[in-house]
Amino acid sequence: MKDTLVIGGHEFQSRFILGSGKYSLDLINAAVQNAGAQIITLALRRANEGGTANILDYIPEGVTLLPNTSGARNADEAVRIARLSRACGCGDFVKIEIMRDSKYLLPDNQETIRATEILANEGFVVMPYMYPDLNVARDLVNAGAASIMPLAAPIGTNKGLATREFIKILIDEIDLPIIVDAGIGRPSQACEAMEMGAAAIMANTAIATAGDIPAMAEAFKQAIEAGRTAYLAGLGRVRETASASSPLTGFLQD
Amino acid sequence: MENEKTEIISAKYITEQTNHMEYQPGMDNIGSEVQDEVISRMNAYDADAYMAADVLRALRKDVLSPEDFGALLSPAALPFLEQMAQRAQAETRKHFGNSVQMFTPLYIANYCENYCIYCGFNCHNKIRRAKLDMDEVEQELKAIAETGLQEILILTGESRAMSPVSYIGEAVKLARKYFRVIGIEIYPLNVDEYAYLHECGVDYVTVFQETYDDQKYKTLHLGGHKRIFPYRLNAQERALMGGMRGVGFAALLGLSDFRKDAFATGLHAYLLQRKYPHAEIAFSCPRLRPIINNDKINPKDVHEPQLLQVVCAYRIFMPFASITISTRERAGFRDNIIGIAATKISAGVDVGIGGHSGEDKGDEQFEISDGRSVDEVYQAICDHGLQPVMADYLYV
Numbered sequence: 194m195k196d197t198l199v200i201g202g203h204e205f206q207s208r209f210i211l212g213s214g215k216y217s218l219d220l221i222n223a224a225v226q227n228a229g230a231q232i233i234t235l236a237l238r239r240a241n242e243g244g245t246a247n248i249l250d251y252i253p254e255g256v257t258l259l260p261n262t263s264g265a266r267n268a269d270e271a272v273r274i275a276r277l278s279r280a281c282g283c284g285d286f287v288k289i290e291i292m293r294d295s296k297y298l299l300p301d302n303q304e305t306i307r308a309t310e311i312l313a314n315e316g317f318v319v320m321p322y323m324y325p326d327l328n329v330a331r332d333l334v335n336a337g338a339a340s341i342m343p344l345a346a347p348i349g350t351n352k353g354l355a356t357r358e359f360i361k362i363l364i365d366e367i368d369l370p371i372i373v374d375a376g377i378g379r380p381s382q383a384c385e386a387m388e389m390g391a392a393a394i395m396a397n398t399a400i401a402t403a404g405d406i407p408a409m410a411e412a413f414k415q416a417i418e419a420g421r422t423a424y425l426a427g428l429g430r431v432r433e434t435a436s437a438s439s440p441l442t443g444f445l446q447d
Numbered sequence: 448m449e450n451e452k453t454e455i456i457s458a459k460y461i462t463e464q465t466n467h468m469e470y471q472p473g474m475d476n477i478g479s480e481v482q483d484e485v486i487s488r489m490n491a492y493d494a495d496a497y498m499a500a501d502v503l504r505a506l507r508k509d510v511l512s513p514e515d516f517g518a519l520l521s522p523a524a525l526p527f528l529e530q531m532a533q534r535a536q537a538e539t540r541k542h543f544g545n546s547v548q549m550f551t552p553l554y555i556a557n558y559c560e561n562y563c564i565y566c567g568f569n570c571h572n573k574i575r576r577a578k579l580d581m582d583e584v585e586q587e588l589k590a591i592a593e594t595g596l597q598e599i600l601i602l603t604g605e606s607r608a609m610s611p612v613s614y615i616g617e618a619v620k621l622a623r624k625y626f627r628v629i630g631i632e633i634y635p636l637n638v639d640e641y642a643y644l645h646e647c648g649v650d651y652v653t654v655f656q657e658t659y660d661d662q663k664y665k666t667l668h669l670g671g672h673k674r675i676f677p678y679r680l681n682a683q684e685r686a687l688m689g690g691m692r693g694v695g696f697a698a699l700l701g702l703s704d705f706r707k708d709a710f711a712t713g714l715h716a717y718l719l720q721r722k723y724p725h726a727e728i729a730f731s732c733p734r735l736r737p738i739i740n741n742d743k744i745n746p747k748d749v750h751e752p753q754l755l756q757v758v759c760a761y762r763i764f765m766p767f768a769s770i771t772i773s774t775r776e777r778a779g780f781r782d783n784i785i786g787i788a789a790t791k792i793s794a795g796v797d798v799g800i801g802g803h804s805g806e807d808k809g810d811e812q813f814e815i816s817d818g819r820s821v822d823e824v825y826q827a828i829c830d831h832g833l834q835p836v837m838a839d840y841l842y843v
Contacts, residue, residue, distance in 0.1 A: 238841035266692075266725050270843040277841075294724040295693075296767055350541065401544045 196425065198393055200370060201286070201318030201339035203257065207231040208387070208417050210259065210372065212397030220401050225253050227410035232257045234288060234395065237278045238264040259320065261288040268307035275312050287312060288342065289321040298348045302329040306336055313337025322374055325359035330367050341367055342395065344375040345386065351378025351399055354386055364390040380409075380416030387420025455607065455637070458560035458671040467665040467676045474678045475637040475685055481718050482680050488513065489659055489711040494704075497521035506534055511764050516713050519760035520706050528756055535759040535788040538766035546836045547828050548769070548791040549821065550598035552632070553587055554800050555579045555618050557809045558609035561671030563657075565702065565735060567812045568604045570671065577800040577809030578609055584618045588625045590804040594795055594821040597838040598628035600653070604812075605634035605673055612640045616647040623648040627838040630695070634672060635682035641689025650842055652686035653695030653731060654679065658703040659711035667702065683719055692840070693727030694719065695771070700749045700757065701735040709757045713764050720765070729769040729791070730761045734776075751780060755787075762788035774798075774815040781817055782827050794824035 198205040210232045211224035224230040233252060237260045252258060260278040265271035268291065275287040289312070291304045305321045306329065313319045318339045323329055325343035333341055343360050346352035354360065355376060364371050370392030377383050383394045394417055403409035455473030470476045497517065502524040505515035518524060519531060556578035559568040567574065579587065591599060599622055603610040615633060622629050630651035631644065641652065658664050661676045668674045683694035696716045698708035716728045734749050749757075754776075761770055772781050772789040774796045785792055796818065800809030819827070828835045 236839075239836060239839050264841050265843065273843050274841060292725070295727045296720060296724065298767075398541065398544065402540045 196421070198370060200320065203318070205231045205257070205393075208393040208421055209413060210234065210393055210395040211400075212374070212395045219406050220397075221252065223400065223407040223410040225256060227407045228400070228414045230256070232259050232286075234259045234261050234397075235283065236261055236263045237274055237281075237283070257286060258283050259286045259288050260284070261290045261322075262308070263290045263292070265289075265291050265308075266293055267291060267301070268304040268311065271304070271308040272311050275308075275317060276315075279317070285316060286318045286320065289319060300324055300344065302326060305329075306332045309333055309338050310336035313339075320372070325356045325363055327359075327362050327366060330363050334367060334369060338369060340370040340372050340392070342372045342374040345373050345382070346376025346378075348375045348398075350376055352376050353378055353382040357385075357389075360386070360391070361389055380412040383413055384416040384420035384423075387417050388423045390424050391420075393417075452637075452639070455672070458607065461671055461674050463669045465670075465674055467668070467674050468661060469675070470678060471672075471675055473637075474672075474675065476677075477638070477681055477685060477688065479677060479681070481684060481715065481722065482677055484718055485659065485680075485711050485715045486661070488714055489707055492517050492707055492710045494521040494706040494710075497523045499523055499526070502527050506530060506763075513714055513717060513764075516717075516760060516764040517710055519763060520709050520713075520757065522706075524756060524760075525752065528752060528759070531756065531759040531763065532787050535762040536786065538762055539788055539790065542766050543790050545833045546790070546839070547785045547833045548598065548836045548839055549596060549794055549824065549828075550600055550628070550630075550791065551591055551594075551596055551793050551795050551821070552600045552602050552798065553591060553622075553803065554602045554798060554809075554812070555584055555587075555615075556606070556610040557604040557800050557812065558606040559604035559671070560606045560608060561673040562669040563671075563673060564667055564669065565699075567810070574810035575808065576604075578614075579618075579801060581617055581621060583801060583804075585621050586804040587801065588622055591795070592625040595825075595837060596795070596821055597626055598630070598840075599626045600630040600632055600651075600793075601649075602632045603634070605671065607634060607672065612636065612643065616644055619644060619647040619649055623842075627842070628840045629842075632695075635679050636685065636689075638685045638688045641686045641691060643689075645690045648842060650692040650840060651695065651727075651729070652683065652691050652693075653697070653729065654682040654686075655697040655699060655731070655733070656680055656712070656715070657699045658708050659698060659715070660703045660707065663703040680715075683715075684722075687719065687723045687726050693729060693769075695729035695731055695769075697731035697733055699733050699735060700754065705749050705753065705757070709760065713761055716765060716768065727769070728765060728767070729771060730758075730765075731771045731773060732758050732761070732789075733773045754780075755784065758784060758788045774817045775813065777816045778819060778827070782831060785828065785833060786831050792824060792828070794819060795821040 207229045209228045211230045212234050260283045262271040262274040291301045292298045293301045309319050320340045322342045346355040372393045373386040373391045374395040377396045378399045400409045453473040456471045501518040505518040563569050632653045698712045770789045771791040799807035799811040825835045
């Protein structure tokens, strides 16, 4: 059976999404060739309209662009950036990033819900970056989001699944693809998130800052595939309490 | 009903006799909460009280307190400069990856009403003064845009009379046609004036405090608006209140005790970021440079190791802040520090007036050490395995 990732009616084979932030031609090539990425995030604020080092020039054919609204401090700014992105020919996908904090770059959930609703109504495929909160995730579903992108740890920290328990809840309760974003620092962490049932992984820093970028991209690909396969194979949940080999209830008959 | 706003008093009325701590008519006074804390903690900061163990403890921490920042700025930290550079580099990579932003300053006027004894633009220095008209500004903007740059920093000398806010606003509107990101480095403004320039297209405001030691400050700034210490110190907060996205801080290292000044600069940025969490923070790290008609001025005790120490301390204390490295420094220093802690570098710099598109018609503010073109700096960034970024912001 074909195992595809479906976001807003679009199908993808790859479950690795390259984040923005730290860009270079080498990184994009590695993400596409070694990690098999079919979606690449693009910070619109860094996409030059002409001029040198235009990131748009780096994006290979056939790759879906996922422009983000980084730099937006509220819903109105995010909406403006998304419209600008569409007008620039970057397509209908948009990743909403709204930060009111320049230090930790944590997403503003309330404003994100507002922007999601406006943009979904305008026909965008909206992928909101959020702090993993079940109530907010439900509001985002109702607002028309195409996926939910909870953060694993503060952006750029490579600290792994710091929000593990809360992401698990989203995976269990929300019917949209849950794409783990931000904080994934090692292939093993990506694998763990995929085992839990995450639909895809977004990463950037971990690969961008690796000594050998193509090799690290390859490692992420393998880790994500391994985690996905384990999830589909029906990995038993690790139980919180031990299961006794001579259970107390073992005497029961009939 | 709002009262009619008082015009800011003419610069000529502010002299050596004026109390430098007293706001003058027309100047917004937004209170001194941040200023008081910066000054009292700076006064309490004793750089010589730190020991190696304090430095190592600071370096082991994930998130540094102002106390730890003080340790990194202390003489005790100098033997650990290599470790500081390693940590700074790791933080820079984590937050900025391999990107380095490029920009150039554009001086549109060099008239000045301040008498600052260390500055080449000061009103008693006999230099050629000039002010570009809008046609000339546009020619300069075009010439700079052709180099591929997309971020520009517009500067004037500090003269409200010769370079009024309206003049700067018109120049900014023109700059919006050619550039994605616009910063200003001009005289301090009132909140409504910052709001106006933000509407014109400015997102970033840099104000050099020069020194946070007000007793030293008053002996260096003998006349003009700049003499008023608190009006200058609170400029960044007024800029944020006016809607600006980011603010830049700097002490001119070498004017006074550079360790205290660097400590105050970091603390000032830290406190404003806590008060305005959305604010983007930037540091510049200028050292004194020789100026025309005063060759006695030279960086004194701030040598390259000390400068690197300060830059690394800023980076480790505030890992997310943008750090700009000045053309005051030589090419070799600049190229290496962008690999460690600085994230922004100017190129194709002309600190005179009108030199981008023709002959300079006004003299320069100071001597630069790195006169390389945009292409040369671009290539140097690539040669260091880094990625030049022409614009990282969007005016919304």
